[in-house]
Structures are given as C-alpha cells and as structure tokens.
Amino acid sequence: MTVVVQLNPRQDSNEETLPASDLLTLARSRSVNDRERLLLAITSLCNTNPPAGEISGILGEVLLTLAQQVERDVRRSLSEKLAHSEWAPHALIIMLALDEIEIARPVLTSSSILQDDDLIVILLQATIEHQIEVARRPALSGRVADTIIERAEPATLTALASNRTAEISSDGVRRLVEHSRRIAALRAPLTRHPRLTDTLAKQLYQWVGIALRQAIGARFQIEDEVVESAVYHAVDQSFHNIPLPLDEVADDDRAETERRLVAKLKASGQLRASFLIRAIREKRLNLFVEGLAALGGYSVGEVRSALDGATPEALYYACSSIGIDRAAFGALIREIRVLNAGSPGDYGEQQWQRGAISTASAARAFRALVRGNAGQAI
Known part of the structure; x- marks a missing residue:
C-alpha cells in the first residue's frame, strides 16, 4: 500500500501529491525547493497522523530546523497548517508567532499551543500588530487581559474591548472605562460590552457623543439630567x-x-x-x-x-x-x-x-x- 502526502509548497502553486517513500529523497537533497517541500510534507503527514512519544520530539527538531531555512511564503503556509494543530512543537509555534505579522497571525489567532506565559511574552516583546492579534484571541484569559490593560496601549486596549469572549474582570472593565476618557476609540465597543454595568455605564456616559449616549441610554435607561447632576454635585x-x-x-x-x-x-x-x-x-x-x-x-x-x-x-x-x-x-x-x-x-x-x-x-x-x-x- 502506498501512502501519499498532500502538498502545497507555495500559496500560488497547484496542489500535488507525493508518495511518503519519497520523503527520504527530499531529506537527502540540498535543494531549497526540496527542503520546502519536505517541511510541508512532514507537516501534512503529522496533521493526518499526529506523532507521539520519542518520534514527536525528533520531528519537532527537524521541523524547527527546516522552518528556519525556508522563505516567508513557506513559513506563512506552515503557520496556516499548524494554527489548529494539537501536536505542533512548542518551539516552532513560538518561532512562527514572533515572525512578521502576516506569518504570525494564524497561530496568534488560533493556536492552542500558545499558553498565557507565551502570550504575555509576545505582548512585551513583539510589535503592536502582534499585540492586537493577541488581544483578539477567542476566550482570552483574565491574566492576559490584565496584562493588556496594565500596558495601556490604545490600539491593544481597543482590540480587547471589542473581544466579547475575553475574560475581563469587573475591575478590568472599570479600568477600560477610565481609559476611555482619553482614548475615544474605546467608547463604542465598551458601550456594547456585555460586562458593562449600570454604574460604569453612567461613568462612560459622561464623555461619549450623542449617538453613543443614545445607545447607552437605551440599554441602561439613563437620562442626561440625572448623570449631569450626579457629576455636578460630585x-x-x-x-x-x-x-x-x-x-x-x-x-x-x-x-x-x-x-x-x-x-x-x-x-x-x-x-x-x-x-x-x-x-x-x-x-x-x-x-x-x-x-x-x-x-x-x-x-x-x-x-x-x-x-x-x-x-x-x-x-x-x-x-x-x-x-x-x-x-x-x-x-x-x-x-x-x-x-x-x-x-x-x-x-x-x-x-x-x-x-x-x-x-x-x-x-x-x-x-x-x-x-x-x-x-x-x-
């Protein structure tokens, strides 16, 4: 029985199939194209049959070595292939997550291999584009959300406020509302945020425009004169x-x-x-x-x-x-x-x-x- 591996070495190329027995031939080749094909062939094979035990570590080292040698289009394709993988080597995912943003985006958005510590390192070390993608991750943990709020980068805060599935604490939402006084882009997503409370809505209401006041007023039954008088007397x-x-x-x-x-x-x-x-x-x-x-x-x-x-x-x-x-x-x-x-x-x-x-x-x-x-x- 002959096993074949689905290949897509470049985004603009036609798909091809390759017998698994030819992987050894590719491994012996010094051709750049052959190394790219080998990298994606192994990835496709592992996606179909995830490795386990000792072979998993060996394949991880092989993939990491190959990924460091290939061009950006191949790394981007690799990131897309590994974005939903459960078996992918941690070091390889980290390498892709810290690559240029077009390569990093698939794993930053979807990879379950990235843990809270990894995401916090990315927030501290990577570009603002990387930080925004972290803030948009589904079901982002409260620990990572707190780090984003603590750093107070406007674009990342806005991405977090727009993320309805992020685990933001009550204190975190309060701090976002406070930041919205100086960061206008935060106001619209906070107006619709599911964790916005009556008390915080009244605070947010103070510095939004007419359209957002109407939205907050409709949601929380807030009247202009009530809020104005409260601020005035305070x-x-x-x-x-x-x-x-x-x-x-x-x-x-x-x-x-x-x-x-x-x-x-x-x-x-x-x-x-x-x-x-x-x-x-x-x-x-x-x-x-x-x-x-x-x-x-x-x-x-x-x-x-x-x-x-x-x-x-x-x-x-x-x-x-x-x-x-x-x-x-x-x-x-x-x-x-x-x-x-x-x-x-x-x-x-x-x-x-x-x-x-x-x-x-x-x-x-x-x-x-x-x-x-x-x-x-x-």
Missing part, C-alpha cells in the same frame, strides 16, 4: 473645604471682596474649576464670573457677554477652557439661568453633548464668539 463636594468668607460682607463691598478672594486663591494655586461650581451652588454668580475671568485670562466683560447670550455656546467654551467637565455643564447652566434671569438662552445646539474639546480649542472658540459678537476682528 465635583462640588470634592472641593467643599475651600472657604467662601462672604456671608458677613455688605452688598456694596461684596464685589471688591470677591475680586480679592479670587486673586488670593489664584496666587496660591487654589483657584480651580471646581471652585466655580461651588460658587454657583452657593448662588454667588459674581464670584463665578470673577473666577472664570481669572482662570481663563478673559475680561469680566467677555464672561458677562457669554452669560447674557442667546445661546449657552460661548459660556460652554469658556467653562471648557478652564477644565469644567462637559458632563457637569448641563446641570451648571440650569442653575446659572436661575441666578441670571433665564440667561443665557437655550437657542441652538447643545454643544457639550457633541463630544470632548481641548481647553486650547475651547478658549479660541470662546474668544472668537465673544469678540465676533462685539464686532471686533478675530
């Missing part, structure tokens, strides 16, 4: 220890006292965005105006112009430029309107729901709006 409470010693000051002297307080706090480094939120919470609109002008480097007149505008857009940009979280702005503007006879108006789009903006961009947008409204050149 910020206020975190800076409640800063003194506002104005209760005993006469109205005529209050404005001057507020200016001095703002100047003192700014000089000591205590004047922060959260202080302004507290000022509004304590119904001290003028203190808010003085503080916003001082922090942003604006004139009091510019800030008051934003307060009296037909839309809250200019005020939103001014607040964003000094670090007031956009998730708190909705609640903030509602209290400001109560203190300021309904102004600024609510005409136009709610800019703070569109997405994050840098402080520098917000400052430029604010100045452009208030100076444009005043008829000045930008």
Whole structure:
C-alpha cells in the first residue's frame, strides 16, 4: 500500500501529491525547493497522523530546523497548517508567532499551543500588530487581559474591548472605562460590552457623543439630567473645604471682596474649576464670573457677554477652557439661568453633548464668539 502526502509548497502553486517513500529523497537533497517541500510534507503527514512519544520530539527538531531555512511564503503556509494543530512543537509555534505579522497571525489567532506565559511574552516583546492579534484571541484569559490593560496601549486596549469572549474582570472593565476618557476609540465597543454595568455605564456616559449616549441610554435607561447632576454635585463636594468668607460682607463691598478672594486663591494655586461650581451652588454668580475671568485670562466683560447670550455656546467654551467637565455643564447652566434671569438662552445646539474639546480649542472658540459678537476682528 502506498501512502501519499498532500502538498502545497507555495500559496500560488497547484496542489500535488507525493508518495511518503519519497520523503527520504527530499531529506537527502540540498535543494531549497526540496527542503520546502519536505517541511510541508512532514507537516501534512503529522496533521493526518499526529506523532507521539520519542518520534514527536525528533520531528519537532527537524521541523524547527527546516522552518528556519525556508522563505516567508513557506513559513506563512506552515503557520496556516499548524494554527489548529494539537501536536505542533512548542518551539516552532513560538518561532512562527514572533515572525512578521502576516506569518504570525494564524497561530496568534488560533493556536492552542500558545499558553498565557507565551502570550504575555509576545505582548512585551513583539510589535503592536502582534499585540492586537493577541488581544483578539477567542476566550482570552483574565491574566492576559490584565496584562493588556496594565500596558495601556490604545490600539491593544481597543482590540480587547471589542473581544466579547475575553475574560475581563469587573475591575478590568472599570479600568477600560477610565481609559476611555482619553482614548475615544474605546467608547463604542465598551458601550456594547456585555460586562458593562449600570454604574460604569453612567461613568462612560459622561464623555461619549450623542449617538453613543443614545445607545447607552437605551440599554441602561439613563437620562442626561440625572448623570449631569450626579457629576455636578460630585465635583462640588470634592472641593467643599475651600472657604467662601462672604456671608458677613455688605452688598456694596461684596464685589471688591470677591475680586480679592479670587486673586488670593489664584496666587496660591487654589483657584480651580471646581471652585466655580461651588460658587454657583452657593448662588454667588459674581464670584463665578470673577473666577472664570481669572482662570481663563478673559475680561469680566467677555464672561458677562457669554452669560447674557442667546445661546449657552460661548459660556460652554469658556467653562471648557478652564477644565469644567462637559458632563457637569448641563446641570451648571440650569442653575446659572436661575441666578441670571433665564440667561443665557437655550437657542441652538447643545454643544457639550457633541463630544470632548481641548481647553486650547475651547478658549479660541470662546474668544472668537465673544469678540465676533462685539464686532471686533478675530
């Protein structure tokens, strides 16, 4: 009886069959092509009849030696053949997994030979493309997921967040949500993640755009005003220890006292965005105006112009430029309107729901709006 081995030495070649008795002839040959054919012939034979015992170790050494001598197209074909193999030599799989990404991808994606320790080494030593493939592996263990989260590489984190079968702990999901504040690409996959909880959804809700807010709101029944108020009050409470010693000051002297307080706090480094939120919470609109002008480097007149505008857009940009979280702005503007006879108006789009903006961009947008409204050149 003659045993034949299926061969596919190159991706662009036609398949051929080879009698197993000719393997010895190929082994004796010094031809590069013959060595490539021998490598793939042995691989195909082992896939059909997995080796065991002593012969397994011998074949492993032979395959590893041959794989180090062949061209990339053959290594790629070898990786595809061994991706689902249970018998493949560990050293050979590691070699292929650390090869260039087109060769490594099949084993990185599917090989059960790769254990957690191997995958962690790849995360530490290989390219970002290799790391992404590791993060996409089905049923990725919690240990490897934790390593990915600890390294905090944006592209790998995004791949992990998109992997619905990865074993990510509750703390791991929490850390991914925290990372999503600076990594926008994480937000969409986290919105759909099966391990996202109500609490984490409310946190994520603070810095996503309108479309993702709608998706989170539909899934977790979250309302804008509830989240905005929660963020707003949390910020206020975190800076409640800063003194506002104005209760005993006469109205005529209050404005001057507020200016001095703002100047003192700014000089000591205590004047922060959260202080302004507290000022509004304590119904001290003028203190808010003085503080916003001082922090942003604006004139009091510019800030008051934003307060009296037909839309809250200019005020939103001014607040964003000094670090007031956009998730708190909705609640903030509602209290400001109560203190300021309904102004600024609510005409136009709610800019703070569109997405994050840098402080520098917000400052430029604010100045452009208030100076444009005043008829000045930008």
